[in-house]
Amino acid sequence: MGDSNNIVLTSRIRLARNISEVPFPHMLPFSKSEEIIEEVNASVINNYINNINEFKLIKLKEISNLERLSMVEKHLISKEHVKNYENAAVLINNTNNISIMINEEDHIRLQVMENSFNLKGIYEIASEIDDIIEDKVTYAYDNKLGYLTSCPTNLGTGIRASVMLHLPALSLIKNIDNVIDTVNQVGMTIRGFYGEGSNSMGNIYQISNQITLGLSEDEIINNIVGVTKKIIDNENSARELILKKQALELEDDIYRSLGMLKYTRLITTSECLNLLSKIRMGIEMGIIKDIDIKSIDELFFKVQPATLQLASGGELDNRGRDVARAKVIREILN
């Protein structure tokens, strides 16, 4: 039943770095942007970490808008990065879990992701890559303020540590506001991952640190790990509560959702994500036994607008997307 490996969908570490004596990306002329891309690319080329990471350079202006948006959906680059696409590039490794954004809000935004609860492990990797880049690139750094960044909110360690959590039971018993308050009280932020504002389709939430200066990377990561463990416990307790009082209602809800997804012809992103959340919960709790959780996690990405259109061969209008989405789901679940 929902152990921490399944409630946590992704762990992510992002480090913000800048090159010394060079204006930040939003003040940079085009020619200088190209130079920076070359400099960062050169620093990681031929540097293998664990012999399995080889980076491919993608200049954002050389790919289509759909491809850019699809990469945003897969968390490889950010919306901010896409805004600056004419001057920006990204280095991605072959397993698509490490991306080095160049000329986003800062010159370098290094990101490592993993589909499990392992912030310390991925920080080690991020730090290693950071060292490799720094060996060839001189960073903007100050004794007091730490790594210097375009926005003061990222000064110091420049680290953003985050986890994505699936919290359907806490949502069901309407306890999410409680979680939000608790997380805020310890200086972290939590937001619904899919959707704007307090909307949270699919019951997926992201927790990350706010403060980056004055704490060490270890302290920041320990804080997130601590809070996350507490929330995982709460989610598990909420699930036990539901099982005790309304096991059959829960099972019914889950299987109805499965039925919908298996046979739908037209479905919106938001409806789809909420149904997928029910299925995932069913698998996590051992109620659904014949579906692999990996295929559900894949679906979370495949049904997103840009990724969907890319796979369908081109742009689609709203209705076209709803049809294509239903098709993708039916194919995977049947």
Add this chain to the structure above:
Amino acid sequence: MLKCQNCNIKEANVHVTKIANGSKSEMHLCEECAKNKQEFGVNNVSFGFPMSFQNIVDGLFEVIGTPKQVLSPGEICSVCGMTFVDFRNSGRVGCSNCYYTFSKNMFPLIKRVHGNIQHTGKIPKRTGGMIKVRRNVEKLREELRVLVENEEYERAANIRDEIRSLENELNNLEK
């Protein structure tokens, strides 16, 4: 029936109060026009204003008490050409040098945001050589103090020698 201020046809059932830079304005729109108006967000689920650090930086300075006319017009960063007013409006600095150019007013803001003004995390390997050694010296000095307090003089002597050699290293690095 209150008509939409934009199309003047449909009934206004979305009432928006916008507060920006100390002034308040109200708008009454129908759902259609509210959705279409750019400043109300691209998503048809919420009409939220995108709140970001950039939006609130100016307000933060007011809270801290930084006077608006804080710098002479000639205060410009020599590397990127940004002025402090630019920063107040955008929430971002233009280059690393800006932090030194505008340090007097940046430091209170940074303290506000992070509660702190001293980095205690990772140091870049190349740039930070001396800093690492200095940090080690400070750590050892603290250890020495504790050992002396506990009258462990032999171990204290060892630590003292370590400190001496590190300080030599620092002197060499400084040359």
